[in-house]
Amino acid sequence: MRPFALIAAAAAALPLAAAAQTATLRIVSAFPENSFYVTRLTTWIQQVNDEGKGLLQLNFIGGPKAIPTFEVGNAVRTGVVDMAMSTGAFYTNVFPESDALKLTQMPVAEQRRNGAFDYIQKVWAEKGNMVYLARIVEHQPFHLYLNKPIDKPDLKGLKLRITPVYRDFFTALGATVMQTAPGEVYTALERGVVDGYGWPIGGIFDLNWHERTKFRVDPGFYDAEVSLIVNQDAWKRLSPKQREFLTARALSLESRNDYWKVYAQQETERQAKAGIQVIRLEGASAKQYIDTAYESGWAGIIKVSPVHGPKMRELFSRR
C-alpha cells in the first residue's frame, strides 16, 4: 500500500477506535469568571471529570475573557467551542427565540413533561446548531435595581443597563436603555452612565454592584434562565455512552435547581443587610408592572418569530 492508502485505512477505522477513547469537550461561560454561576459550574465540571475518567472530560476554557459574553452563542453554533453555560439573552444574535426562555412560567422539570422542552430542543437544533442540554438556573426572578426612586410603574427619565431580557419591558415603561455585558455593569454604575440595571434576585454581590445600588423594585418578573448548550456536531461525535453520561450529569445538576430558592432567600436578606431599600409596587401597580412585563416580552418575541413565538407562548405559560 502507498502511504496515502495506509492513512485512509487508518482514518476509516477511526470511529471505532475513537469510541473507546476519552472525549474532551471545551466549555466556556458567558458569565464572568468570578460569578457564583461559574463557581457552581466549575464544581460540577470537577465532579464530571472525576466520574468521567476514561470516558468524557470537560475542559473549562474560561469566561468572557476567553469568549466575550455576546459571542458565546456563535462560538457554540460554529464549534469554536463545544459547550457553554449561557443565557438565551446573550445569543439573540444567533436566533432571536433564545430570549424566550426567560418567559417560562413552570419549572424545567415540568417543561420536560409538557412538550416545552422538546420544542426548545427542536428550535435550538434547527436555528442554533445546538443541543439544549439542561437548564441549571431557575427560581430566580429578575428585578429592577435603581439609584433613583420611583413610586409607580413609570421609568420615564431613567437610563437603565439592559440585556435583551429587559429591553421590551423597560422601554414599554418609558426608560432609555443601554445594553452591556455583566462585566461592564460596575463601571457604568460608577460613572453614573446608568441610573439602574436589570438582574436576577441573586448575584449582585459577585461583582460588587451592591456598593452602587440604592433600591430594588419588587415584585420580580420572569425567571432567570441559565443553561448548558452543546454544539450539535460535537454532540454527534460522542459515542452513545458518552452522550448518556453527559446527559445524566447535566440532569443531576438540573435536578438540584431547588437550591436557587434558598439562594434567592439568602440574597434577599443579604441585600437588606447591605442597606438596599425595597420599593414595593403593590395592588394594581404591581399587576400593571407584571402584566406589562409579560405582554411586552411576548410581543417582542412574537414580532421577531411569528411562527415559533406563539407556540412557545402556549407551551411556556401557566393556564
Ligand code: 173
Ligand atoms: O442581566 C443579564 O445580564 C441577563 O440577561 C441575565 C440572564 C440570566 C441570568 C442573569 C443575568
